[in-house]
Amino acid sequence: MADQTPSIAVRVTEEDFDTGAELARLEALPGxxxxxxxxxxxxxxxxxxxxxxxxxxxxxxQISAVVQQACARWPLLGVTVIHRFGELPxxxxxxxxxxVSYHRVAALEACAYLxxxxxxxxxxxxxxxRRDGSxxxxxxxxxxxxxxxxxxxxxxxxxxx
Amino acid sequence: xxxxxxxxxxxxxxRTGLDEEHVERPPRxxxxxQLLDKMSSHSEGHAAAFAERGRLRAALDQQFFPLDTEIGExxxxxxxPPVTGG
Numbered sequence: 446m447a448d449q450t451p452s453i454a455v456r457v458t459e460e461d462f463d464t465g466a467e468l469a470r471l472e473a474l475p476g477x478x479x480x481x482x483x484x485x486x487x488x489x490x491x492x493x494x495x496x497x498x499x500x501x502x503x504x505x506x507q508i509s510a511v512v513q514q515a516c517a518r519w520p521l522l523g524v525t526v527i528h529r530f531g532e533l534p535x536x537x538x539x540x541x542x543x544x545v546s547y548h549r550v551a552a553l554e555a556c557a558y559l560x561x562x563x564x565x566x567x568x569x570x571x572x573x574x575r576r577d578g579s580x581x582x583x584x585x586x587x588x589x590x591x592x593x594x595x596x597x598x599x600x601x602x603x604x605x606x
Numbered sequence: 607x608x609x610x611x612x613x614x615x616x617x618x619x620x621r622t623g624l625d626e627e628h629v630e631r632p633p634r635x636x637x638x639x640q641l642l643d644k645m646s647s648h649s650e651g652h653a654a655a656f657a658e659r660g661r662l663r664a665a666l667d668q669q670f671f672p673l674d675t676e677i678g679e680x681x682x683x684x685x686x687p688p689v690t691g692g
Contacts, residue, residue: 484692497691498615498616499615499691500613500615500665500668500684500686502668502682503665503668503684506668528691528692539692540691540692560692563691563692564689564690564691564692565689566670566689567689567691567692568615568665568684568686568689568691569689569690569691569692570615570616570686570687570689570690570691571690571691572616582616582617582687582690583690584688584690585687585688585689585690589692
C-alpha cells in the first residue's frame with residue numbers, strides 16, 4: 446500500500462482558499478478515505494480580527510517537515526496543508542489540513558497529527574484585534590504542547606496509550 | 607567572519623522596535639542566552655524584550671534550538687515568543 450510517492454501540497458499565503466476545491470483535489474487521488482480539518486477565526490467576544498505574523502524563511506520548511514513525518518507514519522496518498530497569514534476577520538479561514546489514505550483510521554489520525562504538530566512547530570504568531578481597537582498577542586497553550594507530546598509517546602518508546 | 611543577523615517576531619519585535627539587526631559575531635562558545643544578556647544593555651526596548659527569558663524561543667538558521675545553545679557558525683538567529691499558529 447502507498448508505495449507511490451504521496452501528492453503533497455503546502456501553501457503559506459495571504460489568499461483565502463476554497464475548502465470544497467481542496468477536498469475535490471484529494472478525492473481525485475486513489476485512496477478513498479479523506480479526512481480534513483479547517484480552522485476559522487473564532488468570535489471570542491469583542492474580537493474583530495486576528496493578524497497572523499510568520500517567519501517566512503522557516504515556515505514552509507517546518508510545515509513540510511511535519512508532512513514528511515506524517516507520511517512516514519501512515520500510508521498516505523495525498524496531503525494538503527494551507528496556512529494563511531495577514532489580517533483575517535472573524536469567520537475567515539486560517540488553516541486547512543487534508544489527508545488521504547486507504548482507510549479512515551489512517552486518514553483521521555494523520556489529519557489530527559498534522560494539525561497538532563503544526564500548532565507547536567510552524568512559526569506563526571497570532572495577534573488579536575479587538576472591537577475597542579486594542580491589540581494583544583495570543584499566548585501559547587500548554588495543552589497544545591501536551592497534544593503534540595501525546596503523539597511522541599504513541600511512537601512507543603515511552604508510555605504507550 | 608560574517609556578522610550575525612538577528613530577526614525578531616511578535617512582541618519581541620514590538621519591544622525591541624526592530625524587525626532585524628546585524629551584530630558583530632559573538633566570541634566562539636557564546637550561547638543564545640549569553641548574547642541576549644549582553645544585548646539587553648543596547649536599549650530599554652532590548653532589555654524589556656529579553657527580560658522574560660522563560661517566554662522566549664529561538665531559531666538558528668531556521669531551526670528551533672534552546673536558549674542555552676551555542677551560536678557557533680549560524681548566520682541567522684531569530685528570537686520570538688512560543689508559536690501560536692494553526
